[in-house]
Amino acid sequence: MRAKVERAEILDFLTYADRRDAIRASAMAAKDLRRVHLGDHLTLLFENQETIRYQIQEMVRAEQMVRESDIRHELDTYNAVLGGEGELGCTLLIEIPDAALRPVLLRRWRGLPGHLHLTFTDGSRESARFDAAQMDEARLSSVQFLIFPVGDRTxxxxxxxxxxxxxxxxxxxxxxxxxxxxxxxxPAEA
Structure with a gap:
């Protein structure tokens, strides 16, 4: 099973605030390695344990969470983005700077699910699985959480x-x- 962020890894928001600069620098470096720009409007950020842990910590800090149930909810929500064994989880940002044009294009691009693919060394490709909760019949959300099945391909x-x-x-x-x-x-790089 693919490693998920565990509750024991999440710092209380005060301790996190003391260590935030170093944690943020490391997470940003991890994100930089996993960020892929696709044309003018699409950016994919492949997530890993470090980037997801950082997102959870930021939510705990921003909301000053202390209730265990709230922290567990964040863990469950963000861990789902990682996918499972043999899968890559990804955040897709649909970037449309023009606020007036944004809703028009998000409606027009509603067909994007099924048209975004990861390609592999063997020449095959795999479509991303989109989260149905992030879209409706009319439009996409500008932030999507995707899963790419990879298996043993590269x-x-x-x-x-x-x-x-x-x-x-x-x-x-x-x-x-x-x-x-x-x-x-x-092996992870040191």
């Missing part, structure tokens, strides 16, 4: 084949290595 690129957004990009060697580490196929 990811090499990302592509979207929705005609209006059609674009592909290779994964950098550093991103490929980070994703293989996240899949447990390489």
């Amino acid at each position: 990811p090499v690129g990302v592509l979207v084949d929705l005609p209006e957004l059609a674009v592909g990009t290779p994964l950098s060697p550093a991103t490929r290595r980070a994703l293989l580490e996240d899949l447990g196929r390489l």
Whole structure:
């Protein structure tokens, strides 16, 4: 089973505030390795245990959470983004700077699920699984949580084949290595 963030890893918000700068710097470095820009409007952030732990800590800090049930809810919510064994979890940001155009494009791009793919060294590709709770019949949310089934294949690129957004990009060697580490196929770098 893929490692999830455990309750014991979450600091109280005061202790976290004391250590936040160092934790944030490390999490941002992890995010930089896992961020993939796809055209002008799509950015994917492949998540791992460190990036998810950081998100949970930030929520605990922002909300000054002390109730165990609230902290457990954040753990359950964010751990789901990681996916399971042989899967890569990803946050997709649909970036539309023009506030007036944003709702129009989010309606027009409602068909994006089924058109966003991870590509592999063997030439195959796998569609992302979108969370149905983040969309309705009319439009997408501008933030999506995705799961890419990978199995034992090696990811090499990302592509979207929705005609209006059609674009592909290779994964950098550093991103490929980070994703293989996240899949447990390489030892984590020190």
